[in-house]
Amino acid sequence: MKKEGCGIVGIALEQGNAALPIFYALYALQHRGQESAGIAVSSGAKEEKENEISGNVRDIPLIKGMGFVYEVFSTQRLESQKGNIGIGHVRYSTTGASKVENAEPLLANYRGGKIAIAHNGNLVNTAEMRRELERDGRIFHSDTDTEVIAQLLAKELMKHDPIEAIRELMKRVIGSYSLVILMNNTLIAVRDPLGIKPLCLGEIKDDENGRSGYIIASESPAIDMLNASLIRDVRPGEVLMVKGGDLESYQLYRGKNTAHCVFEYIYFARADSVLDGRLVYGVRMKIGERLAEEHGVEADMVSPVPDSGITFAIGYAKRAKIDYMEGFIKNRYVGRTFIMPEESSRDIAVRLKLNAVRANVEGKRVVLVDDSIVRGTTSRRIVDYLKEKGAKEVHLRIGSPPIIAPCYLGINTPTREELLASKRNLDEICEFLNADSIGYLSMEGLIDSVGIEANNLCLGCLTEKYPVEIPGEVCIARQLKLTQF
Numbered sequence: 001m002k003k004e005g006c007g008i009v010g011i012a013l014e015q016g017n018a019a020l021p022i023f024y025a026l027y028a029l030q031h032r033g034q035e036s037a038g039i040a041v042s043s044g045a046k047e048e049k050e051n052e053i054s055g056n057v058r059d060i061p062l063i064k065g066m067g068f069v070y071e072v073f074s075t076q077r078l079e080s081q082k083g084n085i086g087i088g089h090v091r092y093s094t095t096g097a098s099k100v101e102n103a104e105p106l107l108a109n110y111r112g113g114k115i116a117i118a119h120n121g122n123l124v125n126t127a128e129m130r131r132e133l134e135r136d137g138r139i140f141h142s143d144t145d146t147e148v149i150a151q152l153l154a155k156e157l158m159k160h161d162p163i164e165a166i167r168e169l170m171k172r173v174i175g176s177y178s179l180v181i182l183m184n185n186t187l188i189a190v191r192d193p194l195g196i197k198p199l200c201l202g203e204i205k206d207d208e209n210g211r212s213g214y215i216i217a218s219e220s221p222a223i224d225m226l227n228a229s230l231i232r233d234v235r236p237g238e239v240l241m242v243k244g245g246d247l248e249s250y251q252l253y254r255g256k257n258t259a260h261c262v263f264e265y266i267y268f269a270r271a272d273s274v275l276d277g278r279l280v281y282g283v284r285m286k287i288g289e290r291l292a293e294e295h296g297v298e299a300d301m302v303s304p305v306p307d308s309g310i311t312f313a314i315g316y317a318k319r320a321k322i323d324y325m326e327g328f329i330k331n332r333y334v335g336r337t338f339i340m341p342e343e344s345s346r347d348i349a350v351r352l353k354l355n356a357v358r359a360n361v362e363g364k365r366v367v368l369v370d371d372s373i374v375r376g377t378t379s380r381r382i383v384d385y386l387k388e389k390g391a392k393e394v395h396l397r398i399g400s401p402p403i404i405a406p407c408y409l410g411i412n413t414p415t416r417e418e419l420l421a422s423k424r425n426l427d428e429i430c431e432f433l434n435a436d437s438i439g440y441l442s443m444e445g446l447i448d449s450v451g452i453e454a455n456n457l458c459l460g461c462l463t464e465k466y467p468v469e470i471p472g473e474v475c476i477a478r479q480l481k482l483t484q485f
């Protein structure tokens, strides 16, 4: 998997300015999306700039723009965003095109004012919900599922208090959603009843800048970044509300099972994240060790495809007792780039990012470890590149079972036709990749390594069985019930 979903953060300080800590927290979540970034706080000044949307809409000033976090914000702009409560977002588009109108947070009107909302995940009933809201006269400004959530919430807020409105919202929307919402000086966080996408809670306690309060973020490194303490994950089906310095929890829905996205452990999350009580680094080490047990081979060195294969490769090398050595060095300063149309060699895209080290690989039998294979085109170029630099054999080892189906729940994956493993057997895959052998982690090995039972994970793209109803796909329904509070 090479495309992430989004990252979200919400911060409620007792006093002081939330925009700057949100900015730092977004830095820690940059790996989850590099297309656009945005911050909304509870009060502040007006901002305007080309190719960006700004607003000073009833106590919710908003700055968002295309690009990396450091490209969108400046010290001056952050200082102008006054307010002790706010939310932030980094985006990689899943639903909706890559344009500034779709950047988040998004704003929506309701009877009591405005709400700002930031979302990680993907709804599968967006079109139907949008049609219904448009029939009610609601006007959309973006083509994202997040605006559907925002408009539906605004509609429910006409009839209910915030918690009841969110309960109604959660009844209607289908798919994955971790949300942070800013409403009337209140920070609200919501995690879908299956807990598909991650969300965690931390506490900032009188830090070096005298700040205290709460932080809610997609991943724990955003909490570490502020020297705050991780308290726990937001529970599936739970709503957290931070108001006037107090934290309240409402368990609105409780499922018999959860459906945590297994690819958060394999690829999306940072290795230093603690997800649902597990350090991702530890899971990836176990995967590497298990791969070595399942797919051992005579070799001279183990090399990762950097960066995603590093931890798996360390685990593999340790268990196989084969030297770990870097066959590739990654250029960390490429960022977003373009290739001129007249550039004939498509390999330039790989060589811009990775340089194979001839002295390390020449004449060697190399175990090359990566997290997953999607289309296989990049993997094939990487294998060829190692061979061009003199590798005698290249044995590919993959830290996940084959991806055979699309993801509808937060990642932009290709169709079945484009997925390498969807219609090919192992021999055909190995031949396509020009590798000397290939070994994928078994499903059992994956589940053991993650340490969560299969019926509490989403494995949809690996098994073609999804935890929610998706037209044309098989669903393993996870029973949910409404709990009173």
Ligand code: SF4
Pocket (backbone or CB within 6 Å): 196, 260, 261, 262, 263, 264, 406, 407, 408, 409, 410, 411, 458, 459, 460, 461, 462
């Ligand atoms: S289908 Fe795959 S990538 Fe998508 S949520 Fe499920 S496990 Fe994660």
